[in-house]
Amino acid sequence: MSAETVPSARRAALPARRQRLLLLAAALGLASVGALVALAVRALSDTGPGATEAVLAVVALVPALLAAADGPRVRRSAGPVLTAAAALGAVGATVLIALGVVLLVLGRLPADEERRLVLPVALGTAAASAAAVPLVRRTTRAAARALLGVRRSPDEVLRAFGDRATSGAPVEELLDQLATSLRRTLSLDVVEVWTGDGTRLERTLRLPDDGRSVPPLEAPELALLARAGVAGEAWLRLWIPHLLDGRQDDQLRLTPALHAGSVLGLVVAGRSAQAARLGEAEERVLADVGRRLGVVLRNRVLDSALRTTLEDLRDANTDLRRSRARLVSAADAERRRIERDLHDGAQQHLVALAVTLGLAKDLVTEDPAAAVELLEEAAADARATVQQVRDLAHGIYPPLLVEAGLAQALPAAAARARQPVTVHASVGRYAAGVEEAVYFCCLEALQNAAKHAPAAPVTLRVWEEQGELCFEVRDEGPGFDAATVRPGSGFENMADRLGAIGGRVTWTSALGEGTCVSGRVRPALQAA
Structure with missing residues (x-):
């Protein structure tokens, strides 16, 4: 018997006589177990009579004194005392079992040096036994919550969903956890989640998976869903009947995930016709889920667009760096070409022109006819040089383009x-x-x-x-x-x-x- 298994109202209704008998039984049980533990420890160790027996006697006297007393306060304390007595009795029994295991392992009574370890073993076993029950309960509860294997309140489901959404979990994992939580919390037989871009919805997951492919919901159907709120099978039968295929007799509720008037998702919840009816409480939970899911899906669309933009910017930046490198390389090559053309073309013509003019100067008094011929040749060279410089200038930047x-x-x-x-x-x-x-x-x-x-x-x-x-x-x-x-x-x-x-x-x-x-x-x- 424990305070967890006996409701307080029922404990208060217990007859006074029965309460006293239970308390006396608890006192006798504690005294018996205490006496056995004290005898076992004293027999196996080098401790003598003293504090252990005194503590156990006081513990055993508490339920005995309550059994002898009377009054409302005493009756209210009977339940916790009985629970504590049961727990202490279990701890004492565990200590006795541990000491028995020690004897079985040794196969004999402890020697002089080993007797000093008996009391620490007994105390350690008692402490471990006392901590085991709450530790196991909390560990089991934590593991169950981690695996979504326990039923939680709708508020807990929505709060956990919001926490996971803000932590940046992948959308697929987020939707799977949401569907699993809803199915367990609301005792649903089927949960479906649909997602899309505001113009088309496709079924992303179904628990349990039936392996069927279903047609997507197109823009006209999304326009209907945007005005639906939380709808049932009657609404589906009238407006989107193909969602009822294979489950015409089931209870269904659907809620759209909206953001700024766009339907970004859809949650479909179902129970069999024989199960309890889906009521207002379940519909309120589904409505809250739809609102939060709409915000989450919208944020994920924005995040995806931002990542795409960042990738485009990185690619554009890379192309820009490469383009600049190519432009610098092309400019260097163009400068080398101009230098080569000037050296091999115009410069050579000008050198030859200077030599021709020098020869004409030497011949102008001695052989005027030859000097005239050289001057004519120099004029032709000058015209060729001018044309070559003009062609080179056209290659650099044509004056006609400017004009x-x-x-x-x-x-x-x-x-x-x-x-x-x-x-x-x-x-x-x-x-x-x-x-x-x-x-x-x-x-x-x-x-x-x-x-x-x-x-x-x-x-x-x-x-x-x-x-x-x-x-x-x-x-x-x-x-x-x-x-x-x-x-x-x-x-x-x-x-x-x-x-x-x-x-x-x-x-x-x-x-x-x-x-x-x-x-x-x-x-x-x-x-x-």
Whole structure:
């Protein structure tokens, strides 16, 4: 008998005579067990009579004194005293069993040196026995809660769900724990959880799993759910009857998980027709679950979008670093090319011109005709040098682009190409950076066409479309298989140029159909 198994009202109703008998029995039991423990300890150890017997006698006298007394307070104390007496009797019995095990293990009475250990063994066994019951109870309860194997109140379920949601647990694990908790707490036979993006819902899990695939809920059905609140089988039968397939006789309740008017999830709870009816208490719990689940699912959507944005930013940052490295490398290569062209071209012409003029100076008095011939040769060399410097300047930054823009600079560049180029560029003026990027991308595309399709006609178009400046360089050459050929450094240079001003470039090609390089840049800023 214990205070946990006997309700207080029932204990109060026990007759006084029966209470006294129980208390006397407890006193006799404690005295008997105490006497046995004292005799066993004294027989096996070197302790003499004294404090042990005195303590046990006092403990045994408590229920005896209560049995002899009377009054309401005494009756109220009878239950706790009986519980304590039962616990002490169990501890004493455990000590006796432990001492018996010691004798069995030794196979004899303890020797002189071993007798000193008997009392500590008895005390340790008593302490362990007294702590065992609450320890086992708490450990069992903690393990059961960890495994969601105990029934908790609805408030505990919702509080635990909110704690796990804020701890960043995976959505799948969170929903599984929620469904398991609801099933045990509300004594449900079936729990289903549906999730989606606000335009479509799919069944994420079902406890227990039936292995069936069910059709998703589409936008028209979600519009109905958004106005449903907690609905039952009658509502389902009227508006979404296919959710009742295979369970027309069961009790069902569903609650949508809403956020800002969007249905992000759905919880379906069911019991068999023979079970207790689902009432208002269960519906309130489901409504709270729907509200909290809507917030959790919305937060997870935002978290997912944030992670995607961060990944995109990391990729863009990586591309930007690579693009900058390529631009620096291209600028270094361009400077080396200019230096080489100046050294091997214009500088050599100027040296030869200086030598020719020196010779003409020496011959002007001795052989005027020869001097005139040398001067004419020097003039031709000077004209060739000027043309070479002009060509070099066009390669660095064409003056015509600065003065007249793309409409005139591109036809001039096409006139210097190796193959026939048709130009359509009826566009106005734009910011210098935009014109420069488009011009040099078209120049790079013309050079690629001259390299890979030297005899093929080329069409170059520049136009405006929906606020963007667009260009296209299309040749009628042999083309190539775009699936097996990777873009070269020329395409990367074009992508870097346009990417620096927010544009993009693409290329398409197929065997026998030529190659097309196209690009767009926004905004197409008008030059001041």
